[in-house]
Amino acid sequence: MTEFPPRVDPHFDIEEYDPEADLMALNMGPQHPSTHGVMRIKLFLDGETIVKAVPYPGYLHRGVEKLCEKLTYVQITPIFDKHDYVAPMTNEQAINLAFEKLLGLEVPLRARVLRTILAELQRIASHLLWLGTFTLDIGGTIGGGASMMMYTFREREMILDLFEALTGCRFHYNTHCPGGNRHDVPEGWETVVKAVLDAIEPRFDEYEALCDNDIFLVRTEGIGVLPPDLALELGQTGPVLRASGVDHDLRRDAPYHAYDLVDVRVAVDDGCDSLARYKVRVAEMRESVRLVRLLLPMLPQGPIVGSKPIKSLIQFKAAAGQVYVGMETPRGELGTYLIGGGDQRGAAPYRCKIRPPSLHAMAALPYLLPGHFLSDVVTVLGSLDPIMGEVDR
Amino acid sequence: MSSRVGLNWIWQSAKAMIVTGKHLFEPRTTEGLRPAESRAPRYRASFALVHNEHGEEACIGCKLCEKICPSDVITVVGGPKELSEATGKKRGTCTDFVLDLQACIICELCVQVCPVDAILMVREQEVPGYSREDLVLTMDKLYANEHDKALYWGSGSALMEMQNPKKEASS
Ligand code: SF4
Ligand code: SF4
Numbered sequence: 001m002t003e004f005p006p007r008v009d010p011h012f013d014i015e016e017y018d019p020e021a022d023l024m025a026l027n028m029g030p031q032h033p034s035t036h037g038v039m040r041i042k043l044f045l046d047g048e049t050i051v052k053a054v055p056y057p058g059y060l061h062r063g064v065e066k067l068c069e070k071l072t073y074v075q076i077t078p079i080f081d082k083h084d085y086v087a088p089m090t091n092e093q094a095i096n097l098a099f100e101k102l103l104g105l106e107v108p109l110r111a112r113v114l115r116t117i118l119a120e121l122q123r124i125a126s127h128l129l130w131l132g133t134f135t136l137d138i139g140g141t142i143g144g145g146a147s148m149m150m151y152t153f154r155e156r157e158m159i160l161d162l163f164e165a166l167t168g169c170r171f172h173y174n175t176h177c178p179g180g181n182r183h184d185v186p187e188g189w190e191t192v193v194k195a196v197l198d199a200i201e202p203r204f205d206e207y208e209a210l211c212d213n214d215i216f217l218v219r220t221e222g223i224g225v226l227p228p229d230l231a232l233e234l235g236q237t238g239p240v241l242r243a244s245g246v247d248h249d250l251r252r253d254a255p256y257h258a259y260d261l262v263d264v265r266v267a268v269d270d271g272c273d274s275l276a277r278y279k280v281r282v283a284e285m286r287e288s289v290r291l292v293r294l295l296l297p298m299l300p301q302g303p304i305v306g307s308k309p310i311k312s313l314i315q316f317k318a319a320a321g322q323v324y325v326g327m328e329t330p331r332g333e334l335g336t337y338l339i340g341g342g343d344q345r346g347a348a349p350y351r352c353k354i355r356p357p358s359l360h361a362m363a364a365l366p367y368l369l370p371g372h373f374l375s376d377v378v379t380v381l382g383s384l385d386p387i388m389g390e391v392d393r
Numbered sequence: 394m395s396s397r398v399g400l401n402w403i404w405q406s407a408k409a410m411i412v413t414g415k416h417l418f419e420p421r422t423t424e425g426l427r428p429a430e431s432r433a434p435r436y437r438a439s440f441a442l443v444h445n446e447h448g449e450e451a452c453i454g455c456k457l458c459e460k461i462c463p464s465d466v467i468t469v470v471g472g473p474k475e476l477s478e479a480t481g482k483k484r485g486t487c488t489d490f491v492l493d494l495q496a497c498i499i500c501e502l503c504v505q506v507c508p509v510d511a512i513l514m515v516r517e518q519e520v521p522g523y524s525r526e527d528l529v530l531t532m533d534k535l536y537a538n539e540h541d542k543a544l545y546w547g548s549g550s551a552l553m554e555m556q557n558p559k560k561e562a563s564s
Contacts, residue, residue, distance in 0.1 A: 071463055074461065074502070075461065075463040075502070076463075077500075078463055078498050078500035078502070079463055079498075081498075082498075147413065151416070161433070164432070164433045164435070164436060165433040165434075165435065166435070167435065168433070168435035168436050168437040168501070168514075168545065168547075169436075169437060169499060172498060172499065172500075174498075174499075174500040174501055174502070180556070182501075182505070182552065182555075182556060183435070183555065184555045184556070186434070186435065206412050209408060209409075209412065212405065212408075213405050213408075213409070214401065214402060214405060303556075303557070304555075304556060305556045305557060308557070309505070309552070309553055309556035309557050310502065310505055310506065311505075311506055311553075312457070312461070312506065313457075313460050313461045
């Protein structure tokens with residue numbers, strides 16, 4: 001059993017801190033290059049050491065939940081692309097899973113397998129972007145910092161090209177609809193996917209070589225230790241939770257899409273620190289490659305939409321009812337809570353609540369930062385991988 | 394923390410240089426803005442209004458696209474019904490059509506709902522303009538795009554065909 005440092009009280013009154021100390025309040029952000037969006041952290045520093053940290057989200061609020069009350073079921077999917085702008089594909093799937101549950105729609109097997117493949121490809125793309133920006137954040141020291149980002153973006157570009165061939169867009173695809181997918185696989189797509197996976201997989205060895213780079217280890221090992229009990233208390237999900245040694249993954253524990261057809265190996269690490277979170281994410285990328293390889297030959301023939309394709313604004317009408325659907329996005333459990341419109345609101349939902357995994361990751365910051373140096377803020381923040389668009393919606 | 398001392402760093406630096414050196418001989422990573430021809434066939438970026446097979450402006454002013462647009466960027470002004478010379482039937486017309494690209498989210502829903510395949514997407518990306526008006530696609534610009542820019546593969550009926558191929562089997 002590893003020893004964890006004593007838990008800090010994030011709410012303690014800064015006035016009660018040693019009056020002799022040379023305290024300084026420092027605002028990090030809102031426009032800081034390493035905050036993955038616009039977010040402000042108010043830091044109280046004693047010398048170089050952080051005493052208290054208060055995150056202030058809200059700079060990227062776009063009112064997605066309110067907008068959902070105005071738009072109809074058909075129109076919401078493209079809006080949902082926008083809140084986690086690093087993994088739009090899984091966002092779309094999350095809201096469409098909720099629609100399907102509320103409206104009682106069947107999804108054909110072909111669409112389900114295709115969605116699983118897209119979700120796993122999106123996971124690789126999202127983790128690649130994370131890896132590039134994380135190493136860029138923690139230092140110009142690691143091979144110049146920027147070169148790692150060039151490498152990961154090159155691989156990510158390949159996956160975006162796959163998405164472009166399938167949906168026509170590099171981002172914000174709008175390729176799902178209630179009851180299925182809007183775009184079928186173009187001819188020869190599977191072979192290109194295989195070629196891309198073959199090109200990407202050997203590169204993971206290069207990323208893992210970071211693990212025996214002293215500079216990288218010193219910057220990440222023991223930084224931002226999140227004990228499993230605290231992680232559970234704060235509602236962490238996804239790689240952050242699994243890096244704290246809790247074996248929990250919705251893909252395996254509550255399968256959706258076609259995850260029941262494959263055996264998902266969940267990467268868990270009980271290091272609890274930034275290094276563990278890095279290890280879990282790289283292991284997840286490997287696992288995603290394996291899953292896509294397994295699923296590609298399983299893609300059956302058949303229709304891709306279970307219901308009628310979208311042809312009008314008010315095509316889907318749901319009775320009043322409420323559903324909650326959780327889905328494992330690259331960042332963790334993206335929950336969608338939806339109340340159907342009933343008779344008065346017809347084709348628009350009454351309420352839509354999003355439970356973003358990034359918001360919960362942010363909640364860990366006041367616990368993780370105190371005691372560390374100022375330069376460790378970007379390490380901790382980067383390893384939690386919050387996307388501000390998703391935090392604020 | 395930094396208890397790792399020794400000559401380990403030589404091996405580590407060498408390893409980093411090996412990776413870097415390997416990539417020296419690989420193709421370039423960065424590319425400029427790619428021309429439309431090298432894009433995927435489904436690539437969608439901007440819009441065009443098209444003529445139908447009889448040479449008439451295909452849009453019938455039904456306003457379905459205006460209604461479904463999530464960002465409310467399309468404005469359609471329907472015209473009076475006119476007798477079509479080619480088919481001899483009455484059909485709706487459209488006197489004005491404005492699509493404001495500034496807020497368009499390229500969701501393809503307007504293309505999908507159009508009953509007569511009048512609005513299509515083009516594969517060429519819209520270039521930045523010097524004023525806001527440059528990004529507002531008026532009817533003239535949209536009809537000019539039909540000839541000036543590369544149209545993409547799809548249309549409302551092509552998307553339907555892809556999503557609901559059952560009809561083909563039954564006929
Ligand atoms: S593609 Fe643009 S114009 Fe068409 S419906 Fe979507 S937002 Fe509106
Ligand atoms: S473009 Fe199509 S959907 Fe829009 S008004 Fe014209 S005919 Fe109707």
